[in-house]
Amino acid sequence: xxxxxxxxxxxxxxxxxxxxxxxxxxxxxxxxxxxxxxxxxxxxxxxxxxxxxxxxxxxxxxxxxxxxxxxxxxxxxxxxxxxxxxxxxxxxxxxxxxxxxxxxxxxxxxxxxxxxxxxxxxxxxxxxxxxxxxxxxxxxxxxxxxxxxxxxxxxxxxxxxxxxxxxxxxxxxxxxxxxxxxxxxxxxxxxxxxxxxxxxxxxxxxxxxxxxxxxxxxxxxxxxxxxxxxxxxxxxxxxx
Amino acid sequence: xxxxxxxxxxxxxxxxxxxxxxxxxxxxxxxxxxxxxxxxxxxxxxxxxxxxxxxxxxxxxxxxxxxxxxxxxxxxxxxxxxxxxxxxxxxxxxxxxxxxxxxxxxxxxxxxxxxxxxxxxxxxxxxxxxxxxxxxxxxxxxxxxxxxxxxxxxxxxxxxxxxxxxxxxxxxxxxxxxxxxxxxxxxxxxxxxxxxxxxxxxxxxxxxxxxxxxxxxxxxxxxxxxxxxxxxxxxxxxxxxxxxxxxxxxxxxxxxxxxxxxxxxxxxxxxxxxxxxxxxxxxxxxxxxxxxxxxxxxxxxxxxxxxxxxxxxxxxx
Numbered sequence: 137x138x139x140x141x142x143x144x145x146x147x148x149x150x151x152x153x154x155x156x157x158x159x160x161x162x163x164x165x166x167x168x169x170x171x172x173x174x175x176x177x178x179x180x181x182x183x184x185x186x187x188x189x190x191x192x193x194x195x196x197x198x199x200x201x202x203x204x205x206x207x208x209x210x211x212x213x214x215x216x217x218x219x220x221x222x223x224x225x226x227x228x229x230x231x232x233x234x235x236x237x238x239x240x241x242x243x244x245x246x247x248x249x250x251x252x253x254x255x256x257x258x259x260x261x262x263x264x265x266x267x268x269x270x271x272x273x274x275x276x277x278x279x280x281x282x283x284x285x286x287x288x289x290x291x292x293x294x295x296x297x298x299x300x301x302x303x304x305x306x307x308x309x310x311x312x313x314x315x316x317x318x319x320x321x322x323x324x325x326x327x328x329x330x331x332x333x334x335x336x337x338x339x340x341x342x343x344x345x346x347x348x349x350x351x352x353x354x355x356x357x358x359x360x361x362x363x364x365x366x367x368x369x370x371x372x373x374x375x376x
Numbered sequence: 377x378x379x380x381x382x383x384x385x386x387x388x389x390x391x392x393x394x395x396x397x398x399x400x401x402x403x404x405x406x407x408x409x410x411x412x413x414x415x416x417x418x419x420x421x422x423x424x425x426x427x428x429x430x431x432x433x434x435x436x437x438x439x440x441x442x443x444x445x446x447x448x449x450x451x452x453x454x455x456x457x458x459x460x461x462x463x464x465x466x467x468x469x470x471x472x473x474x475x476x477x478x479x480x481x482x483x484x485x486x487x488x489x490x491x492x493x494x495x496x497x498x499x500x501x502x503x504x505x506x507x508x509x510x511x512x513x514x515x516x517x518x519x520x521x522x523x524x525x526x527x528x529x530x531x532x533x534x535x536x537x538x539x540x541x542x543x544x545x546x547x548x549x550x551x552x553x554x555x556x557x558x559x560x561x562x563x564x565x566x567x568x569x570x571x572x573x574x575x576x577x578x579x580x581x582x583x584x585x586x587x588x589x590x591x592x593x594x595x596x597x598x599x600x601x602x603x604x605x606x607x608x609x610x611x612x613x614x615x616x617x618x619x620x621x622x623x624x625x626x627x628x629x630x631x632x633x634x635x636x637x638x639x640x641x642x643x644x645x646x647x648x649x650x651x652x653x654x655x656x657x658x659x660x661x662x663x664x665x666x667x668x669x670x671x672x673x674x675x676x677x678x679x680x681x682x683x684x685x686x687x688x689x690x691x692x693x
């Protein structure tokens with residue numbers, strides 16, 4: 137108990153006085169989360185819509201795979217990416233290893249299953265008569281996609297929250313791919329690991345408190361947005 | 377059996393010839409010939425599982441026929457059975473349908489309001505879809521189909537799941553809203569009363585085949601065979617030698633001066649009288665008797681004033 141108190145006593149001033157290192161890690165964490173979640177949405181949402189609305193053979197198997205990939209161990213993903221990115225690997229020529237770009241890629245891959253699996257489930261949960269009616273009245277693929285995302289917005293938002301949560305708190309893959317290089321490609325989670333490994337417990341706890349606060353603010357904010365019907369971030373242009 | 381009145385004509389907006397559709401290994405629609413003309417409303421009637429919705433799907437292009445062909449002149453709109461609406465106002469739902477149909481943005485709201493007015497739903501325009509009752513949702517659903525102004529309109533059980541009062545009210549509004557001199561409308565209905573109210577012509581589908589087609593009055597007065605007759609409400613059956621007389625309750629009167637003697641074997645109370653089952657040596661007929669009606673077990677005299685006769689051969693066709 138004495139140790140915990142001591143650690144907290146040293147951690148709080150680090151946060152309050154705005155440690156420059158801590159500030160840079162917060163910025164990079166936000167950057168990684170935003171970029172990875174955005175790319176996961178960009179790639180994953182069309183896949184989720186195809187799985188949720190499509191009527192093709194093998195759809196059930198693909199949905200099963202998407203659901204199973206939610207349980208992908210981040211360390212395994214990191215290891216596979218490492219083997220792909222090493223100079224002799226298939227993506228070696230891109231020099232992504234130990235770079236921020238490599239970290240973006242790893243986090244995007246980890247966030248993608250959440251968008252695909254939860255997004256597809258949300259779209260599948262729509263009343264079947266609505267997309268079917270849209271099809272019979274000549275809706276284009278884009279119109280159908282906009283309709284589905286708009287109608288399944290609560291579920292899609294849940295997918296965004298889950299993806300955001302992963303990109304904020306995941307540590308296994310980015311440590312392997314990015315190398316956890318001090319003050320360069322560290323996120324709050326990997327920086328906390330770095331400090332804990334070095335027995336800098338006050339710094340590690342300070343980072344942990346900031347990370348928890350960030351998760352609470354960001355995910356709570358997104359959740360609140362979703363609870364408002366037609367929330368600000370999810371208001372689509374009306375067809376009228 | 378064909379629903380071509382007199383060969384192909386320029387007013388034909390949709391025709392199908394020898395249309396056969398399979399679902400899995402089962403032939404659900406078989407050898408159906410049908411033509412829809414501008415300005416008419418055709419009701420497609422049939423028992424559950426007769427293949428009505430499958431036929432509608434094939435006519436709209438949603439299902440590929442196994443055999444035969446469908447020819448469409450103009451755009452076809454389908455109003456599916458489920459009146460699922462998007463989470464927005466009734467007006468926005470209709471406008472959304474117009475957007476899917478490709479109507480320019482500037483025209484959507486005015487056309488949506490016009491369609492809602494036509495179906496008696498202008499008061500619902502600003503209501504969110506989630507707050508609408510079953511009957512109101514059906515109105516908005518119909519408004520979507522009317523608003524797009526297709527050349528051919530296919531409606532799959534537009535009055536399904538409504539209570540009698542709401543259905544009657546919607547039916548009244550739909551009568552005028554669906555009528556258009558340039559549009560051909562095919563409406564799948566489950567209830568005969570809806571068909572009588574709406575249709576210029578009836579097509580009766582039984583076991584995937586077009587069992588009868590014609591004007592409602594003609595079909596009711598002279599059904600082509602006993603199966604169709606029974607489907608159209610001929611519930612009484614008296615066998616005399618090689619012929620069978622089928623009757624509807626309107627053909628049977630409980631009359632003290634009637635020439636036939638029958639025993640009352642069952643009664644069911646109706647709003648304005650009693651439905652009475654009458655058993656004769658030749659079979660059983662049904663009548664609607666005013667109150668006070670005869671009681672079960674009582675012997676009464678009966679007069680028959682109509683019905684259709686079939687020989688044994690025709691009975692089984």
